[in-house]
Amino acid sequence: MSENIEPAYRVVLVDDHAIFRSGLRADLAEDLQIVGEAGSVEQAIEVIERERPDVVLLDVHLPGGRGGGGAEVLASCAHLFAQTKFLALSVSDSAQDVVLVIRSGARGYVTKSISGQEISDAVRRVAGGDAVFSPRLAGFVLDAFGSSAAPGPIDEELDLLTDRELQVMRLIARGYSYKEVAKELFISVKTVESHVSNVLRKLQLSNRHELTRWAVERKIL
Amino acid sequence: MASPEQRKFIVRSENRFIAGVCGGLAEHLNIPVGYVRLGFLALSALGGVGLLLYGWLWVFTPSADETQADELRSWGTRNRSLAEEMARVQQGLFSGRDNAVSLSRWRDALIGAGLLALAVLALGQWAGWNFRWDLIWPVIGILGGILLAWMQIDRSAVRPERKLGATLVIRLALGLVLVIGGLLAILSGTVSVGDLLGGFWVALAIIAGAVVVLLPWGAKLWRDYLAERSNRQATAQRAEFAAHLHDSVLQTLAVIQKRSEEPAAVRTLARVQERELRQWLYGEQHLDAEDVVVEIQNEAEGIEQLMLRDVDVVAVGNAQGFAGQQALVAASREAMMNAAKHAEGKISVYLECSPAQVEVFVRDRGTGFDLGAIPEDRHGVRESILGRMERAGGSARIRSDQDGTEVQLSMPRGNDQEEQKTS
Numbered sequence: 001m002s003e004n005i006e007p008a009y010r011v012v013l014v015d016d017h018a019i020f021r022s023g024l025r026a027d028l029a030e031d032l033q034i035v036g037e038a039g040s041v042e043q044a045i046e047v048i049e050r051e052r053p054d055v056v057l058l059d060v061h062l063p064g065g066r067g068g069g070g071a072e073v074l075a076s077c078a079h080l081f082a083q084t085k086f087l088a089l090s091v092s093d094s095a096q097d098v099v100l101v102i103r104s105g106a107r108g109y110v111t112k113s114i115s116g117q118e119i120s121d122a123v124r125r126v127a128g129g130d131a132v133f134s135p136r137l138a139g140f141v142l143d144a145f146g147s148s149a150a151p152g153p154i155d156e157e158l159d160l161l162t163d164r165e166l167q168v169m170r171l172i173a174r175g176y177s178y179k180e181v182a183k184e185l186f187i188s189v190k191t192v193e194s195h196v197s198n199v200l201r202k203l204q205l206s207n208r209h210e211l212t213r214w215a216v217e218r219k220i221l
Numbered sequence: 222m223a224s225p226e227q228r229k230f231i232v233r234s235e236n237r238f239i240a241g242v243c244g245g246l247a248e249h250l251n252i253p254v255g256y257v258r259l260g261f262l263a264l265s266a267l268g269g270v271g272l273l274l275y276g277w278l279w280v281f282t283p284s285a286d287e288t289q290a291d292e293l294r295s296w297g298t299r300n301r302s303l304a305e306e307m308a309r310v311q312q313g314l315f316s317g318r319d320n321a322v323s324l325s326r327w328r329d330a331l332i333g334a335g336l337l338a339l340a341v342l343a344l345g346q347w348a349g350w351n352f353r354w355d356l357i358w359p360v361i362g363i364l365g366g367i368l369l370a371w372m373q374i375d376r377s378a379v380r381p382e383r384k385l386g387a388t389l390v391i392r393l394a395l396g397l398v399l400v401i402g403g404l405l406a407i408l409s410g411t412v413s414v415g416d417l418l419g420g421f422w423v424a425l426a427i428i429a430g431a432v433v434v435l436l437p438w439g440a441k442l443w444r445d446y447l448a449e450r451s452n453r454q455a456t457a458q459r460a461e462f463a464a465h466l467h468d469s470v471l472q473t474l475a476v477i478q479k480r481s482e483e484p485a486a487v488r489t490l491a492r493v494q495e496r497e498l499r500q501w502l503y504g505e506q507h508l509d510a511e512d513v514v515v516e517i518q519n520e521a522e523g524i525e526q527l528m529l530r531d532v533d534v535v536a537v538g539n540a541q542g543f544a545g546q547q548a549l550v551a552a553s554r555e556a557m558m559n560a561a562k563h564a565e566g567k568i569s570v571y572l573e574c575s576p577a578q579v580e581v582f583v584r585d586r587g588t589g590f591d592l593g594a595i596p597e598d599r600h601g602v603r604e605s606i607l608g609r610m611e612r613a614g615g616s617a618r619i620r621s622d623q624d625g626t627e628v629q630l631s632m633p634r635g636n637d638q639e640e641q642k643t644s
Contacts, residue, residue, distance in 0.1 A: 139535035175569025
């Protein structure tokens with residue numbers, strides 16, 4: 001890898017557990033510069049406003065604020081999305097947590113158990129404007145949108161995944177990396193990335209009836 | 222037999238004709254129940270003292286069912302030793318339930334005896350003795366009404382949720398009517414009907430006054446009772462949490478400390494514990510235990526524990542009761558086992574249930590192997606994955622290259638015993 005050529009990204013860590021923050025600090029790769037840390041919703045908003053980092057690693061469960069946790073931070077920082085990307089982190093991989101922060105504007109979601117190498121890659125990917133999908137998040141997407149391209153009239157472009165997007169999601173859910181997905185589907189990694197970004201956009205913006213029902217069934221929204 | 226210093230409190234016995242008072246007293250005093258019953262009969266014959274005593278004990282001593290229910294409530298929230306557990310099992314086995322059947326026959330006999338006594342009285346009347354029937358009937362009515370009403374209390378104490386059943390209300394009302402009717406009948410012998418009616422209004426006024434004055438206290442008592450009850454529920458819940466954490470998390474932490482030299486074991490222990498705790502806190506309660514998703518998750522967990530490896534399961538949709546489910550789960554287990562045995566790194570399992578079929582993908586990051594190079598006599602892959610799936614009507618494919626191996630299983634969902642939950 002040619003990491004040292006890439007620009008250093010400025011990163012803010014938001015997590016209420018100091019132990020976890022220090023572990024993450026040690027784990028992140030050299031080219032990721034940590035410019036601030038926060039342990040509550042208020043601190044996080046303040047630090048992000050001040051530092052305007054490239055990437056915020058955001059814990060889903062945060063104390064303070066109105067009790068909204070990471071999603072509340074996202075809502076307060078929505079005007080910064082063009083410059084600052086958010087990568088959600090959580091101990092939990094329950095549908096509630098994942099879908100809520102993604103719908104609030106996070107560009108990706110990783111569980112706290114991932115390795116330093118993986119999380120560094122994820123940060124770079126998010127900073128570069130792409131989305132980070134874990135297998136589980138891909139599973140949620142397939143669950144929510146239906147795993148087959150639904151027949152019938154397409155009311156809105158947002159409401160359906162294309163066949164290709166479904167294929168990509170399914171491979172990611174099966175544990176394939178972006179590179180492996182690209183190889184499997186005979187497309188470039190860039191194309192995979194754009195498919196994933198499209199899916200993320202649909203997931204964030206779609207008001208599809210099925211998505212709502214899916215979420216309500218699982219008490220997410 | 223219990224020695225005097227550890228004599229039990231009086232608890233109305235399961236072993237009973239009416240309310241178990243005699244049985245309880247006999248147990249308490251440690252004398253045969255027959256003598257106690259005879260004693261009560263004799264006392265009753267002496268101007269009804271026995272009846273009063275019986276009623277008194279009935280009202281003020283708890284029944285065996287009640288104490289058992291109390292015990293059960295505290296039981297659920299307490300840690301217990303093996304000895305206690307054993308004792309409990311024995312108690313459960315040998316409690317008075319088996320007596321109940323033979324007793325119901327005795328109770329019939331008791332009713333028969335009562336009827337016989339009535340017959341004797343009637344015979345006496347016919348023979349010319351002069352009975353005060355106008356007193357005997359009301360007394361019988363009052364006693365019957367009390368019996369009817371009080372029996373319900375014992376019944377509702379055991380199952381409080383059935384307190385307001387229609388039969389209960391009917392029986393209580395009937396008991397009330399019998400008792401009041403009996404009392405009025407006795408009074409009407411000495412008081413004229415007009416006075417009785419006047420007295421009725423007076424009684425009503427007195428009751429109304431008492432209610433108005435005492436209502437706030439009553440309401441407060443009721444509120445206190447409710448608060449106390451919810452308090453008790455919260456305590457019980459907390460105790461359940463504590464017990465669960467003790468049994469799972471604390472135990473695991475202890476094991477982790479002991480095995481801190483082995484990173485792989487510590488990691489796996491932590492992961493298995495995490496998975497279990499998460500399942501307990503916000504598990505997929507919307508799925509049945511027989512669902513294929515749950516079954517494969519269980520298998521993955523088993524492999525994590527057995528082989529000390531990480532197995533990630535991602536599931537889309539759910540399905541149960543399709544024809545090849547067992548074969549699919551078994552083949553998935555075999556595939557996960559192979560991955561755990563032969564490959565390094567994380568094992569990814571993806572499970573997708575569509576209306577037409579259920580697919581399982583098991584992927585590892587090993588160096589791969591050549592399916593054709595496996596000797597014919599090796600059963601692992603050929604028999605337990607490929608053969609098993611084909612016999613059950615499904616299919617299996619294995620793809621392997623230097624980046625890892627993926628086992629792809631597919632089982633059609635027949636419509637025969639279909640139990641599809643989601644649309």
